[in-house]
Amino acid sequence: MTTSSSELQKLAEKFEHAVSQVRDRSGWDALRLEWTGRKQGLLRSLMGRMKEIPAAERRDYGQGVNRLKQAVEKRLAALGEELAEAERRAQQSQRQLDVTLPGRRPEIGSLHPITRVNREIEAIFTEMGYSVADGPEIEDDFHNFEALNFPPGHPAREMQDTLFLENGLLLRTHTSPVQIRTMLAREKPPIRVICPGRVYRNDTDLRHSPMFHQVEGLAVAEGITLGDLKGTLEEFVKRLFSADTGIRLRPSFFPFTEPSAEVDVTCPFCNGRGCPVCSNTGWMEILGSGMVDPRVLEGCGIDPERYSGFAFGLGIDRVAMIKYGIGNIRMLFDNDERMLRQVRI
């Protein structure tokens, strides 16, 4: 081994040692300048010593310096990357996000509780094969009363608290006129429709609003029975409230059904055990129903000897109040966004 090559060997060892001492970017810069600086860098001066080397050794020397140069540059570059990576990591650990800050929520609106409940009801009945019908909110006497077997002047009309227009028309007091319109429009049964919509009564207090919402249902076909009505309503309330909801039919009177029944459901708050909401009865009256009066069928051109049907109706507002725990019906129409926006889609 020649002197010069052992010198290069020493220099390589010295570089390794120096590298092991570098802790940061400034140390790296100093080392780089010391070794690879253009003017006074060590490698540069090694190259400058070429002419002092005896000619026979010059070739080896030159190759030795080049190897050293390549090794140094490669090592410096690697070291530079290591340092950069370490710095990025150091920086990252400094700017750790506060992940508990609130996210920027997309601005999404809300459906009215009544629409929400109405959609649930529509979904239940469309799954059962019903279609959804609607009609005008301003009605005439024929569709709202006469065709529904309310004779003119009969006290049953007074109970409807009808709001009249000055032109003699009226605000529908129920969505039953839509049933009439549907039966008149159809060529023949079977018919299965529900008729949701706004209805109006001249009545206002904590539980009554002059405008509220009803959904009525109608099924007309050959051989429809009172048992079909009961079974349908049972299925409906189980899907609307819960699988253990039961119903109780109580005979009642509506001019357009015969027989007629008020329908109670087991109180959804106490499951029928009795609580303040249901006045400790365990039941809540939410539906009216019955077998379509043959006079009504006949008036709509449907032969009551051949066909029979059932009809039912319930207050959507009342169901919404039960489901959302709203005590005063008027709150449904205040349209306070603080309340509305709590309704999940």
Place this chain on the structure above:
Amino acid sequence: MLFSRNWIGDYVALPESAQEVADRLTAAGLAVDSVESVDDDALLDIDITTNRPDCMNHFGLARELAVLTGGVVQEPDASYTIAEEHASAAAELVIEDAELCPRYTALIIRGVEVGPSPDWMVKRLEAIGSRSINNVVDITNYVMWETGQPLHAFDLHRLAGTENGAPAQVRVRRAHDGETLKTLDGEVRKLDPSILVIADAEQAIGLGGIMGGYDSEVTESTVDVLLEAAHFDPKCIQKGSKKLGMHTDASHRFERGADPKACLRASRRAAKLIVELAGGEILAGELDDKQLRDDWPHVLELDLEKLNRFGGVELGSDEVTATLKGLGFGLEPLDAEPATRWRVTVPSWRYYDFENPRVADLYEEVLRIHGFDGIVSTLPQIGGDDAPARYEHVRARRVRDHLVACGYAEAIDFAFTDRSSDQALPSLFGDRAPLALRNPLSDRYAVMRRSLLSNLVASARYNQRRGAQVVRLFEVGHVFADDGEGDRLEMETVAWVVGGQLGTPWERQHDIDFYDLKGVLDSLSALLGVELSVRASQVKGLGNGAAAEIRLHSLAASTAAADTAAADSAADSAATESEAEVIGYLGELDSDDGSYPLFVAELALDRLGHADARLAIQAPSKYPAIAADLTLTHAVDVPWSKIAGTIREHAASELREFDLKDRYRGKGVPAGAVNTTVSFVYNSDERSLAQEEVNDAHERLARRLEEAFGYGSEE
């Protein structure tokens, strides 16, 4: 209506517990709202439906309970001895209008001593809310509450022509025009021929079926009594009591339909009680003029098998027979015992309930007594779906969903409003007048809304007053107007209102303006597949310079995404467009209430036609797109629709899309001018475009826009 348990118990053996009595009645359709214990009795508050006037008395309820409990009813005692004198010597009856009064009966009792009623009767009457007057009057009330038949006692000697012992003339006739009568309550009533009166030889002495006359009432000085028990036509009483604004215990029963055969049964019972409690003697014979309707009694045929099928029950012949007989129906078997078919005669106290009778009416009677609990649940055996969903229904659902996705909360407002709110905002019915309510709850609800906005803006204000930083509400509903020919116009619209500051600095807040409002319209028209044109206009209730009318441009024929700008520019060039019907408004609400401005819009959904966005999707080009921007400085009064129109007209075919990127006024932009930056995307389906060709095309377009609109370049 209140009833005494013990009183009912006079006619039938009852279960010990009043609650059980209540439960039985409720289960049979006579809903007991409450049971209240009073001393040794219980008061039942029963909600008796309009079809059951026969149960608005204690005996009627006893008849129901007898059937429900398997008991037997006892008719009240109406036996007495009679005087030798015949009633016809004391009074003569004439019914002049048998249609309105099919039956009129009277008994004469002479020599009564009018005084206070015994305690037991006062107690019973007062418990159910009836005031005690004197023994004779109390007995008429008592017997009405016992049997359901309203009665009236006249002082015989206060009838005209009786001074010399001549018989009184009692006539049942229509009132004369302008005739007056002072009724028992002291009011002087003005009558007309639609009202039925009981009259003596000279004048009216009572309103038939409603209230007796003041001058002929029974008082302390009364000696001889004419006891009326009559039957009046329900429609006559409905009209008369409505016209006179009177509602009495008697009219309540007659207008629902009383029992035409109960008259004498009830008056005999009352006469017996009068003789017992007030003395006197009952003259022989009854005065009874009647012309009952030909279609009474109603007769029906009942088939057991059909009944069981209809009700989803399995009742036997015995149960059906026992139920109907117990309720007073006459049964004649039509086949061998045990009968399965009967000819059924409806009892007289149910005539009106069975008007135009149907066999379903009988099914109801049997089933309600049987109880609905026993009905077996089934489901209708109908296959398939009823009908496809209607377009309007699906459309309303999509519009609601879309506004929710846009961040709006759905509101539901009353459909009536006050006149000034209705006047203050534009209506999509043009000049059509509002429909006024005849009997509104108050002036606040005087007319039907012609715009959803009248009440929706009030709801927005409600939120503003409660400190809401931002308001975003929408409603889908009906609006109404007078069609000018006595009928109504009604259509579905959607309206939305927005204002305030959205978000916090953290959420990158922004102040809501007109373009937030319009963005909803733009996206809605895309959703529904319609092209709308929006043109600046003066609109009632909206601020000057910040209001526009919406018109239908055309159904989207080719563009998947409808773009109002396209229609806007076309509207400007085509004069015919301005003739199109206005189907909506939008703009800033004209108001100086100090709060942040509200922006409102309404669009008539029912006038959009059955448009729908095409479902086909255009595949994106597989070649890279080239984007370019362009900033044009132009006068502020150059509308975007013109710039967009020019771009559309002159752009190279490779221009795929363009959109407004920014608008800027301020430093570096001359006063009166504005910088509009537009972003462009160029691409081709066939090849990669070269940057140079795009640059050329883009520069040509830029020059054209500069020439047409550049600030200072016009003129």
